[in-house]
Amino acid sequence: MTDLPKTMKAMVLKGHGDLDAYEWHEDWPVPELSQHEVLIKVGACGLNNTDVNTRTGWYSKAVDQATTGGAYETVDDEDPTWGGRPITFPRIQGADVVGRVVAVGPDTDPSFIGKRVMVDGWLRDWSDPDNKDKTGYYGSECDGGYAEYTKADTRGIMVVNSDLSDAELATFQCSYTTAEGMLSRANVVAGDTVLIPGASGGVGGALIQLAKRRGARTIALASEAKHAEVAALGPDLILPRSPDNLRAALGDEKITVVADVVGGPLWPQLIDVLERGGRYTCSGAIAGPMVELDLRTFYLRDLTFTGSTVIPPHIFPDVVTYIERGELRPMLAATYPLRDLPKAQAAFIDKAHAGNIVVVP
Known part of the structure; x- marks a missing residue:
């Protein structure tokens, strides 16, 4: 690292709160490398709901509102992150990193230098990689990519060969691995019909593409302004985002799977339209986490519910392979300079764009 700068520009989260909890620095220390680590010059970093929810403390059981992106009146100190644990501040967030390796740690293969890589959002115990209790998240349990440089374990990166730009590639990691994890948990196959609320968002758009890749039929719910x-x-x-009568809007469609990151007031109708033996899979609740369930619907219709957060280690490499084959389309909605991260996140929260928002150092 002798030829590299000692300091860098970074957007640093100083605590839970509103967008003013971010603090811009131009002299933040460049990460120091340990064994199996590489230093990445960040080309682009995508935004995702985990960053928003961690900043605000929305994951805390003390919060029962929809994701607003603003500060909450009460956030318990013990469970404000995705894993139900405290977070250490200051923290550099940003999980969807794409960039080039510029240095390697001790005993790390120097051939990584110069390679363009994508970072897996999941941090794993590599002696026990399938153990969900031993996972962390990039930009939550360690510093992430809202900076000029970041570091990652070589076992948590993938060299990517693609004509797509860094900004386009930065739309994939969180959204598409989340979507593929949901579809895997629900065992989606050819012949299924998958209902997708929030289809104009990053995960929603990924669900459409990845479910179709499996041969399933897809039905999207989105605001009419974003239908094109x-x-x-x-x-x-x-269909419209929230039909008054979802069953009537679906007509003769038979829904075998609901893949949901929205929750909120529409949730009971999502469950009601599932066919007998149908599957509901969930990886978010941006419209509200508190919902009502008639248990009779659940058991009399033989439904299966699956939560999906920590994904198996193979899913990230699988998604990178799909990208390299040209089987997936990036959904790049907008790019912002890293220094404008608060503005970018405000646009993300307001759903001002269909697709993903990316910041570029």
Whole structure:
């Protein structure tokens, strides 16, 4: 690292709160490397809901509101992160990193230098990689990519060969691995019909593409202003975001899977439209985490519910392979300079764009 700068520009989260909890620094220390680590010059870093929810403390059981992106009146100190544990501040967030390796740690293969890489959002115990209790998240349990440089374990990165730009590649990691994890948990196969609330978002758009890749039929729910952008992803049917009567809007469609990151007031209707033996899979609740369930619907219809957070280690490499084959389309909605991260996150929260927002150092 002798030829590299000692300090860097970084957007640093100083505590839970509103967007003013971020603090811009131009002299933050460049990360020091340990064994099996590489230093990455960040080309682009995508935004995701985990960053928003961790900043605000939304994951805390003390919060029962929809994701607002603002500070909450009460956040318990013991469970404000995705894993139900405290977070250490200051913290550099940002999980969706794409960049080039510029240095390697002790005893690390120097051939990584110069390679363009994507970082897996999941931090694993590499002696026990399938153990969900031993996982962390990039930009939560360690510093992430909202900076000029970041570091990562070589076992948690993938060299990527693609004509896509860094900003386009930075739209994939969180959204597409989350979506693939959901579809895997629900065992989606050809012949399924998958209902996708929030289809104009990053995960929603990824669900459309990845479910179609499996041969499933897809039905998207999205605000009508974004139907044209959602249509470009190829769903079989697009409906309004929150139909008054979802069953009537679906007509004769038989829904075998609901893949949901929205929750909120529409949730009971999502469950009601599932066919007998149907599967509901969830990886978010941006419209509200508190919902009502009639247990009779659940057991009399033989439904299966699966939560999906920590994904198996193979999913990230699988998604990178799909990217390299040109099987997936990036959903780059907008790019912002890293220093404008608060503005970028405000646009992300307001759902001002369909698709993903990326910051560039």
